[in-house]
Amino acid sequence: MRVTTVLVSSVLALALLAVGCAGGQTGGSQGGGGGGETEVRPALVLDVGGLGDQSFNDSAYAGLQRAKKELNVDTEYLESSAPTDYVDNLTQLADSGYNPVFAVGFLMTDAVNEVALQYPDTKFAIVDSVVKPKNATSLVFREQEGSYLAGVVAGLMTQEKTEYTNPDNKVVGFLGGQESDLIGRFQAGYEAGVKSVCSDCEVLVQYAGTTPDAFNDPARGKEISLQQINQGADIIYHASGGTGAGLFEAASEKGIFAIGVDADQAKLFPDAPILTSVVKRVDNAVFQTIQDASEGKFPGGQVVAFGLDDKGISLAPFGRFDDEVPQKVKDEVEKAKQGIIDGDIKVPSSPQ
Numbered sequence: 001m002r003v004t005t006v007l008v009s010s011v012l013a014l015a016l017l018a019v020g021c022a023g024g025q026t027g028g029s030q031g032g033g034g035g036g037e038t039e040v041r042p043a044l045v046l047d048v049g050g051l052g053d054q055s056f057n058d059s060a061y062a063g064l065q066r067a068k069k070e071l072n073v074d075t076e077y078l079e080s081s082a083p084t085d086y087v088d089n090l091t092q093l094a095d096s097g098y099n100p101v102f103a104v105g106f107l108m109t110d111a112v113n114e115v116a117l118q119y120p121d122t123k124f125a126i127v128d129s130v131v132k133p134k135n136a137t138s139l140v141f142r143e144q145e146g147s148y149l150a151g152v153v154a155g156l157m158t159q160e161k162t163e164y165t166n167p168d169n170k171v172v173g174f175l176g177g178q179e180s181d182l183i184g185r186f187q188a189g190y191e192a193g194v195k196s197v198c199s200d201c202e203v204l205v206q207y208a209g210t211t212p213d214a215f216n217d218p219a220r221g222k223e224i225s226l227q228q229i230n231q232g233a234d235i236i237y238h239a240s241g242g243t244g245a246g247l248f249e250a251a252s253e254k255g256i257f258a259i260g261v262d263a264d265q266a267k268l269f270p271d272a273p274i275l276t277s278v279v280k281r282v283d284n285a286v287f288q289t290i291q292d293a294s295e296g297k298f299p300g301g302q303v304v305a306f307g308l309d310d311k312g313i314s315l316a317p318f319g320r321f322d323d324e325v326p327q328k329v330k331d332e333v334e335k336a337k338q339g340i341i342d343g344d345i346k347v348p349s350s351p352q
Contacts, residue, residue, distance in 0.1 A: 027088075042067055042290045043076040043098035047105035050217065051078035055262040056282060058106045060127065063286030070287075071294055078176050083212065086111035094119040102127065102138075102286060106182055107212055112136055123298050127282055127290050133196045134301040139285045142307035143182070144189030144347045145340050146278035147220040147237070149315045150259050151193020152336050153276060154235040155201050156329045157257065162255045163232060163324075164273055170198060171232035175224055175247050177208040177240035178287040181350070183207070186239035186278075187259070188348045197332060204228045205351075208243045221246025235275065237261075240282075247273040249257075257321075264316035275325075277316040284312060286349055309341045 007037050020319065027223040044064055046057045049236030061077065068075045076098055086108045087210050093101045100123035103112045109129040114131035116124045124136040131138055154172040174190055176183045191203050206224045208214035221243035225236055225266065229250060232275040236251065237259035244261065251258040260266065285306055292298050306312020318325045340343035 044094045044102045046079045059282040063283035067290040085096030090115040094122045118225040137299045138303040144185045147189030148193035151190040155194035155198035169214040169232035170201045173204040173228035173233035173236035218245035225250035264320045
């Protein structure tokens with residue numbers, strides 16, 4: 001197995017990530033030329049880590065920037081340094097006339113439920129959660145679908161002899177952040193995908209904790225990853241935000257494969273042995289919602305789900321490891337993807 005050193009700067013950058021959790025009080029006006037013929041002025045309340053997290057927040061911001069350019073609208077964003085900022089930030093944007101106002105992360109659920117009721121004429125949207133107000137829309141993802149594909153990759157590749165995998169063990173791992181229904185969807189899909197191609201594979205599962213801090217604890221992530229590696233895991237998939245920095249470090253030291261989340265993390269951290277990533281297109285969800293609002297079709301009170309069929313979820317390319325992935329593995333991934341889209345494969349949304 002090859003041992004690679006992850007750049008310290010990359011690890012520190014990844015430590016800012018969070019899977020659907022908290023967001024700073026700094027903000028930035030993004031004038032877009034007065035809004036053209038539209039009446040929307042979209043704005044974001046970002047999660048912990050803020051801009052530059054190279055994942056969840058940056059993806060949402062990219063959707064906002066696309067709307068600014070293509071729809072010619074004024075935009076704004078605020079970052080939240082702690083959960084106590086959520087209500088104030090949402091309120092500030094609503095008071096300033098921004099509409100729709102996006103909450104980027106499931107930890108803002110209570111804040112949206114509270115603030116949206118106080119501003120019935122303002123449209124709100126939340127990413128990764130379901131809220132109650134009729135003037136708010138819930139943007140959710142079928143993370144289990146992309147995770148199923150990651151499981152197919154892991155279940156097949158752990159049976160291959162490579163510099164990173166040893167077919168003698170047939171053990172793979174899952175590293176979760178905060179225990180929650182959201183991260184449970186990642187786990188459920190991954191386990192189902194592994195078992196679909198390797199019924200006798202063992203899937204080790206461990207979460208970093210039960211509070212939002214579990215998304216930003218690289219030391220704990222490395223500890224869990226090393227434990228799983230010591231138990232024979234040669235591929236570990238994480239849905240743990242900044243905690244995943246610990247997985248990348250452990251994978252580099254021990255020479256096993258990691259699977260990233262939210263963005264194509266192999267591109268962001270090229271020195272880490274990241275085989276692929278489950279990509280979550282928050283940018284597409286944000287842009288589509290802004291466009292719908294500008295056309296008078298804002299889905300208030302509705303739950304809008306994104307998955308493989310509409311490219312809301314995808315599996316990143318194998319990148320520099322493409323030659324190490326047999327064509328039969330790629331074919332099985334494509335077969336599973338089409339099976340999910342066609343409805344022939346039913347992916348569980350909660351751990352069995």
